[in-house]
Amino acid sequence: MTAQSDPTSAPVDLRGRLPLVPAPQKPPGGDGSPDTPWWRRRAVVVAVAVGLVLVAGTTAAVLATRAPAPERVSLSSALGLVEEGEVEAATFDDAAAQVRLELTDGDVVVAAHPADYADELTQALLDARVAVESEAGGGGVVAEVAGRVLPVVLVVGVLLLVLRAVNPMRMTGERARRALTSGEVPTVTFADVAGADEAVDQLREMVQLLRQPERFEAVGATRPRGALLVGPPGTGKTLLARAVAGEAQVPFFALAGSDFVESFVGVGARRVRDLFAEARRCERAIIFIDEIDAVGRARGGASGNGGDGERENTLISLLNEMDGFAGSSTIVLAATNRADTLDPALTRPGRLDRQVQVPNPDRRGRTLILEVHARSRPLSDDVDLVQIARQTPGMSGADLAQVVNEAAMEAARRGVTVVDASCFQAAVATVAMGRARTSALVTEFDRTITAWHEAGHTLAAALLPDADDPVSVTIVPRGPAGGITWMSGNDDVFLPRRKALAQLVVALAGRAAEERLLDGEHTQGASGDLQGATDLATRMVTQYGMTDFGYAQVDAETLRVGGQVAARAHAAVDRLLREAHQQATDLLAVHGELLEAVAAALLVEETLSGGRVRELIAAHEPVPA
Numbered sequence: 243m244t245a246q247s248d249p250t251s252a253p254v255d256l257r258g259r260l261p262l263v264p265a266p267q268k269p270p271g272g273d274g275s276p277d278t279p280w281w282r283r284r285a286v287v288v289a290v291a292v293g294l295v296l297v298a299g300t301t302a303a304v305l306a307t308r309a310p311a312p313e314r315v316s317l318s319s320a321l322g323l324v325e326e327g328e329v330e331a332a333t334f335d336d337a338a339a340q341v342r343l344e345l346t347d348g349d350v351v352v353a354a355h356p357a358d359y360a361d362e363l364t365q366a367l368l369d370a371r372v373a374v375e376s377e378a379g380g381g382g383v384v385a386e387v388a389g390r391v392l393p394v395v396l397v398v399g400v401l402l403l404v405l406r407a408v409n410p411m412r413m414t415g416e417r418a419r420r421a422l423t424s425g426e427v428p429t430v431t432f433a434d435v436a437g438a439d440e441a442v443d444q445l446r447e448m449v450q451l452l453r454q455p456e457r458f459e460a461v462g463a464t465r466p467r468g469a470l471l472v473g474p475p476g477t478g479k480t481l482l483a484r485a486v487a488g489e490a491q492v493p494f495f496a497l498a499g500s501d502f503v504e505s506f507v508g509v510g511a512r513r514v515r516d517l518f519a520e521a522r523r524c525e526r527a528i529i530f531i532d533e534i535d536a537v538g539r540a541r542g543g544a545s546g547n548g549g550d551g552e553r554e555n556t557l558i559s560l561l562n563e564m565d566g567f568a569g570s571s572t573i574v575l576a577a578t579n580r581a582d583t584l585d586p587a588l589t590r591p592g593r594l595d596r597q598v599q600v601p602n603p604d605r606r607g608r609t610l611i612l613e614v615h616a617r618s619r620p621l622s623d624d625v626d627l628v629q630i631a632r633q634t635p636g637m638s639g640a641d642l643a644q645v646v647n648e649a650a651m652e653a654a655r656r657g658v659t660v661v662d663a664s665c666f667q668a669a670v671a672t673v674a675m676g677r678a679r680t681s682a683l684v685t686e687f688d689r690t691i692t693a694w695h696e697a698g699h700t701l702a703a704a705l706l707p708d709a710d711d712p713v714s715v716t717i718v719p720r721g722p723a724g725g726i727t728w729m730s731g732n733d734d735v736f737l738p739r740r741k742a743l744a745q746l747v748v749a750l751a752g753r754a755a756e757e758r759l760l761d762g763e764h765t766q767g768a769s770g771d772l773q774g775a776t777d778l779a780t781r782m783v784t785q786y787g788m789t790d791f792g793y794a795q796v797d798a799e800t801l802r803v804g805g806q807v808a809a810r811a812h813a814a815v816d817r818l819l820r821e822a823h824q825q826a827t828d829l830l831a832v833h834g835e836l837l838e839a840v841a842a843a844l845l846v847e848e849t850l851s852g853g854r855v856r857e858l859i860a861a862h863e864p865v866p867a
């Protein structure tokens with residue numbers, strides 16, 4: 243029976259051929275409704291009524307206790323009373339331009355006077371030995387009432403704010419409220435996901451389960467209840483979850499793990515129940531919990547922290563809801579970059595029983611991601627996305643999206659209509675090394691030191707066959723660094739010993755170049771290089787077994803505590819660094835003229851590309867003997 247022949251049938255979603263189940267009607271002010279709950283409306287009415295009663299009572303009290311208005315007399319009559327000695331005290335009201343006279347018989351009179359006559363009147367009163375005072379003009383009854391009522395109003399306002407703040411039943415934030423009331427079908431599909439082919443392949447089965455659950459039921463297969471997306475930040479875990487819902491054309495409910503955590507007892511568990519109940523009404527849906535480690539950390543310990551107790555109650559509620567999915571086509575997807583901290587009950591079979599790894603993309607994946615983000619940008623013919631992918635090893639999908647956006651912004655800043663290769667080079671440098679600090683004050687001495695230091699890194703990287711090629715070198719300050727040499731890197735998982743030794747030589751070539759410039763002296767500029775080289779050399783000695791120290795690994799605690807083993811390891815690390823420094827010194831001594839040429843070019847041009855460095859090397863390569 244079609245939807246047209248049955249007026250009672252549910253409307254059909256044209257994108258997915260699935261019935262859109264309308265959310266059940268709730269009475270105004272009910273739980274989950276954006277309307278104000280009845281009890282809060284009643285509390286507000288009571289508070290306002292109490293405030294009005296207090297204001298009225300205070301006004302009546304002021305009027306009842308207020309003294310009768312004094313008699314008003316003319317200025318001449320007032321002066322006559324002063325001359326006759328019948329005035330004991332006088333009070334000037336400068337704002338109203340009048341004087342209040344207290345008479346010897348206890349009466350009070352008020353007389354108006356010209357504003358410019360105040361000084362003469364004051365002198366006449368002083369001559370008659372009358373005590374004279376001055377007061378700022380007030381607002382009469384209104385000012386007195388306001389002075390008494392304002393504290394009452396403030397107290398009532400504070401009570402209303404406290405009443406609003408301690409309401410544990412309301413969803414904090416529009417994002418959480420929308421998640422529980424909408425469940426929209428995303429327009430994102432797997433076609434919008436690049437650089438995560440293995441993850442997409444694993445998630446396609448989830449799509450088939452949502453589209454055709456009878457295929458699995460026919461062979462007695464137990465459907466997966468959920469999957470855990472694991473990977474570093476920015477790799478597209480949320481995008482993958484939305485793509486699963488978009489491919490299956492089912493509603494998508496998304497919340498962060500922190501949205502379930504509150505200091506009020508029972509709030510997190512209630513939100514879990516509300517979320518799963520809303521998803522069940524849709525029959526087939528995706529529930530996505532981002533940063534699930536915020537609520538799903540392993541239980542244990544007796545900290546006595548109330549917040550930890552609430553988090554554990556929320557986790558228990560989540561586990562119970564996932565167990566109650568029998569017969570439902572709802573799938574739970576969760577994302578984290580700390581899978582090792584999750585409670586084992588959360589990742590056991592029947593819950594988040596599948597782990598989908600979403601690592602940083604390789605070179606091919608980076609190329610595809612750049613192509614996706616560059617679709618809507620006008621690119622110049624000289625833009626080579628493959629080359630840009632080669633220059634961005636280790637970058638996540640979010641980093642690459644930022645590269646494309648920064649390139650477009652750089653083109654806009656230059657006032658051009660297409661994004662060319664130079665815009666991308668500037669964008670990659672900005673994302674990888676930080677924005678250039680062109681306004682920083684750099685002395686000529688510091689510029690020279692920086693030029694020679696970076697020239698040393700660049701030449702060692704360009705001349706050593708096992709080192710990564712230099713992409714760009716600059717003496718323009720970026721971030722905390724005064725100058726940066728940026729290497730191309732690679733996607734190799736394994737690190738051969740010869741490559742590790744080449745990295746040590748490149749790291750120490752900056753200090754070797756400084757010593758060549760300063761006749762054996764050096765600056766503190768190589769401290770960061772020494773730290774990085776020490777870390778690599780320590781791993782080579784204590785973890786990788788790449789030295790004569792031995793094959794046995796030494797943990798960090800042993801090195802920290804000290805002892806004979808730590809002393810031997812330190813000596814082996816220092817020996818590696820000294821040998822790398824000597825190799826760098828010898829290399830720069832052989833190519834001294836080239837070193838000076840690269841440093842001089844940096845002082846003039848400030849930034850050299852990898853191609854420019856190769857041109858300098860070709861022009862100053864020593865002639866074989």
